[in-house]
Amino acid sequence: MITAPATDHRLLKCRTIDADFVVVGGGLGGTCTAITAARAGIKVVLIQDRPVLGGNCSSEVRLWVLGATSHMGNNNRWAREGGVVDEILLENTWRNPEANPVLFDTVLLEKAVSEPNLTLLLNTAVNEVLKDGEAITAVRGFNSQNSTTYEVRAPLFCDASGDGVVGFLAGAAFRMGAEAKEEFNEGLAPDQSYGELLGHSIYFYSKDTGRPVSFTPPAFALKDITKIPRWRNIKAQDMGCRFWWLEYGGRCDTVHDTEDIKWELWKVAYGVWNHIKNSGLFPEAANLTLEWVGTIPGKRESRRFEGPYMLNQRDVVEQRRFPDTVAFGGWSLDLHPADGVYSPKSGCNQYHSRGIYEIPYRCLYSRNVPNLFLAGRIISVTHVAFSSTRVMATCSHAGQAVGMAAALCTKEKLLPNDLSSGVHLANLQQELLRSGQHLPGKALREAADLVQQATISASSTLRLHALPKGGEPLPLDVPRAILLPLAAGPVPTMTFWIDAPQGGAVRLELRTSNRPDNHTPDIVLASQEVTLAPGLAQAVHVTFPCSIDQARYGFVCLFGSPDLRVHTSDHRLTGILSVACKGDAAVSTHGAQVAPPDAGVESMEFWTPQRRPGGRNLAMAFQPALAAFDASQIANGIDRPTNAANAWVADPVDHHPTLTCSWSQPHAIRRVELWFDSDFDHPLENVLMINPERASPFGVRRWRLRDASGRELAASDDQHLSRATVILDSPVITDRLILECGETHGGAPAAVFAIRAYA
Ligand SMILES: Cc1cc2nc3c(=O)[nH]c(=O)nc-3n(C[C@H](O)[C@H](O)[C@H](O)COP(=O)(O)OP(=O)(O)OC[C@H]3O[C@@H](n4cnc5c(N)ncnc54)[C@H](O)[C@@H]3O)c2cc1C
Known part of the structure; x- marks a missing residue:
């Protein structure tokens, strides 16, 4: 038994943790940042104020993860981002093709806790920042579940908290609202009548119970559905993300008014459901019940922090090249009227670029807090550019660049800005490419990759x-x-x-x-x-x-x-x-897409x-015959179709498709990476959209890797990710690596984007 004598006051239990890198905010962006850094070998603490990871794509909010593929509805072909976010989406599709949001939580949680270098603090809200001069030295947070305060110290921090709590407390320069047209020559910059901020949304899910179900609305539900100018767009079968336009708060302080905005959104959500159930207009809804209503609003926009560069509309539309490209986007410039659900205007205005656009590294760290990286929706972009960069696969892709940059900074004892040019930047870009991050116009060139010096041959090549x-x-x-x-x-x-x-x-x-x-x-x-x-x-x-x-x-x-x-x-x-x-x-x-005059x-x-x-x-x-699938492409450093197929494809009549890398001398090989075709064109939405397949029909399902003697070095019978990494307990000495490909998941001929081999 514990007895506690009466006392004036007590202190909460406090735990101090030292790390190389602290990520605050476990949305998808923060999670991919932390995993990338942990995999790159540094000690990472990921602090998330909620019980699960994912932020807006967790089962608490249920947004589908989107990015440059844009539901396959624009011209960005083979544009899924790559890297950790891709692995997560592919694994989710493999396990959870029915797109159950609760199972998506488990995929994210599993990925995070599987990393030995990553310490995950759930239910821990950061509310204090300690500094030494301009630099952050520690963050403090409180976990109400275990009544513990945490002080987490590190040389490097990343704010991925959505509202930018760390940057705000640390004094980092930020903006909220829209830039004037003139500042960046942005034709889409909105005026007050449209509004300068995007609002929050709360979703609901319904379920067919198989028998009639009645619904009595709570007293706070919206009673007059005609207050919603687009009420005729409501459909009984719609739920979740399909109600993205039930949006409110764009004229409020989207940081501090969030609780009020939430109540308004609950009012709207229950009012819409009341309309579906009780207006008499939807007989098809008789057996439907409300299965779930969000309790945390999805936040679209609040603060954006200033880095050394602010990406703007023209960069996006003109697809400008940057020397420090470390990520790309491809969602439309997607602005919403600030009055949201109560606006008579269209719920959104979307304008696409002709292809994917580049995101420079200089958008990913604060311009005045020297050890603060930025990830997620708060990166250094204008309001108009934000309307595109804000989607979660793009947030994650840029976050991965931050994670990798943090690892390089740690190893070289550098600060974020030190990586913005020269050899460190080149190194960052190569490391990202190596991790599967696609960077427009860039190819992986690694002296250490023995396949670069190999003679590559194939049992057959598709003509x-x-x-x-x-x-x-x-x-x-x-x-x-x-x-x-x-x-x-x-x-x-x-x-x-x-x-x-x-x-x-x-x-x-x-x-x-x-x-x-x-x-x-x-x-x-x-x-x-x-x-x-x-x-x-x-x-x-x-x-x-x-x-x-x-x-x-x-x-x-x-x-x-x-x-x-x-x-x-x-x-x-x-x-x-x-x-x-x-x-x-x-x-x-x-x-x-018809461009309005002067919209840029x-x-x-x-x-x-x-x-x-x-x-x-x-x-x-x-x-x-079209000769586009030569085996030499497996060493060209590009692992998806771009301006070329960039893949070796076997002849469909070849029943034992095999790729061989041979050298004139034996080499000691310890690690081999294989890159297969996981169909980068497919968006892999994680909620609502039922995926017809668990794995890409182009993806090799079974493979065997052998040395010159025919000895099996590694094998898989259920390959479903883009990458297979083989790490041998002890190096194999061989002058040949042979990759035997079995059938693909969907009957397409075997295809391989890359083989890489390292000592
Ligand atoms: C209604 C709506 C619809 C959208 N539609 C789509 C869509 O269809 N597809 C898409 O990809 N994107 C969509 N977006 C955009 C996208 O969801 C956001 O831009 C994106 O989630 C931002 O990522 P983030 O990591 O910055 O923030 P979040 O996803 O919000 O993650 C931030 C995390 O940080 C945590 N956090 C906050 N404060 C603290 C703190 N003090 N301490 C610790 N943790 C903290 C939060 O709990 C949260 O989990 C939509 C957004 C909204 C709101």
């Missing part, structure tokens, strides 16, 4: 003669196209097959993009009109009288009429996709793929 007919023909009610990785030089002659029961005409265009690694088909290289007599499966041959300047994707576009049908193929291949110029319910309903954005068409299980390739033949 694409044809994508054979087999799938259901598709009407040419919308323009359709196939994206092909074309080499510099003449374009092969191509054949399509078209049903034209009454005859007709089809126009074929060869298009490409303004930049080699963009996938917006905005430049027409050649065009040809073909008249079709009545008949089915007519072969349409096309020879475009032009040549390609450098390796880049070509779009062969077919324009016809609804009575014409183009044949499709059941064959799926790494680096080849078919798309259509049409609207996407989740992104652009019009199939095109660009008009463009959207040519987007259909989600699987649909989304078949167009059936076609090539003369000569």
Whole structure:
């Protein structure tokens, strides 16, 4: 028994922890920051004020993690971010294709606690910062669950807390609201009538109970649904993220008024549900009950901190190049009216760039607190640029750059700004690429990678003669196209097959993009009109009288009429996709972006793929065969399709696809990395969207790695991540590494983006 004599006062139990790097805020951005740093070998403490990780994507708030893929609704092809966030999304899809938010929590928690270098403090709210001069020396926080205060000391800190509690307390320069148009020449900078801040939202989930359920609303529920100008958009089946527009608070102080905003959002959420259940307009809702209502509002915007550079609208739209690129974005510039659910205006205004844009390292640390990194929505960007960088996969990607930078700073005893140029910056970029982070225009070049000096050979290599007919023909009610990785030089002659029961005409265009690694088909290289007599499966041959300047994707576009049908193929291949110029319910309903005058954005068409299980390739033949899948590409330092397929693809008739790296002398090899095709085009939404597959149909499921003697060094029978890392207990001395690929998850021929081998 404990007896405690009466006393004047007592102190809470206090624990002091020393670390190399402290991350405050366990949203997805903070979590990926902490995991990246821990994997890079430094001692990390991740402090999160809530019981689970994920922030807005945890089961407490339930937003789907989005990024540059933008639900596959814009022109950013193969644009999933890579790195830790990618591993998390792939693992979640493998375990949780039904997109259960509670299971997503477990994936995140497991990833964090599996890192021996990472100490996770849950339920711990940081509310004090200690400083020595300009630098932070420690943060303090309180855990109400175990009645303990923590003091966590380190040389480096990252604020990933959403509202920027550390930066605020440490005196870091910040902004809240919108910049004037003139400051950064931003055409989209809003005025007071639109409002300068995005508001919060609270979601709800419903469930069919199989029998009628009544609903009595709480007294605080909104009674008059017409207070919501868009109330006619409410649908009984909608829930969670589909109600993103139930937003409020953009005219409040989104830091300090959050509790008031939450009450208003509860009022709206229960009012909407009352409307669904009791207005009589939704008989289909009779058996539905409220399964869950958020208790923590998702916060879109509050403070943004100033780094040495502030990314702005023009950087995003013009896809400006930066020497210190360490991440990329690709979500639209997505501004919302500050009056949110009570505004008669459209819930959002989204404008996309022609491709992904770069995020420089100088946006990721405070300009005046020398040891403070920034991650998540608070990075150094203008209000307009923030409207794009704020999505969680982008937050995570930039966070990973912070995690890696923190590890390099720790090892070299540097401060964040020391990494902004020169050899340290180059090192940071290479380390990021090595960890799977895609950086536009950058390739991994590692002297230590023995495959760079190897002779690479393959049991077979796909020479694409044809994508054979087999799938259901598709009407040419919308323009359709196939994206092909074309080499510099003449374009092969191509054949399509078209049903034209009454005859007709089809126009074929060869298009490409303004930049080699963009996938917006905005430049027409050649065009040809073909008249079709009545008949089915007519072969349409096309020879475009032009040549390609450098390796880049070509779009062969077919324009016809609804009575014409183009044949499709059941064959799926790494680096080849078919798309259509049409609207996407989740992104652009019009199939095109029309730039308003003076908005500083660009008009463009959207040519987007259909989600699987649909989304078949167009059936076609090539003369000569398309040679885009050479094994040499596994050493080119790029691990996804960009301007080329960047992959070795085996011939589909090869039943034992094998890649061999050989050297003239034996080498001692300790670590090998294999990169497979996890389909970087697929967004892998973690809630609501049921994924048709647990793993990419292009991904090799089984593989074996052998040395020159045929000895098995490592193997997997359920590979579903992009990367497999093999670390041998003792180095193997060999002059050959042989990778045998078994079947892929979805019947596509085996494909490998990279093999890397290290002593
Ligand atoms: C309604 C809504 C819809 C959105 N839609 C999407 C979408 O569909 N897809 C998408 O990707 N993005 C979406 N966004 C944007 C995205 O969710 C946010 O921009 C993103 O979550 C910001 O990441 P973050 O890590 O900075 O903040 P958060 O995700 O909020 O994470 C910050 C974490 O820090 C913790 N924290 C805060 N203070 C402290 C403290 N003092 N001590 C310790 N921990 C602390 C918080 O509890 C939280 O877990 C949406 C946002 C909202 C609100």
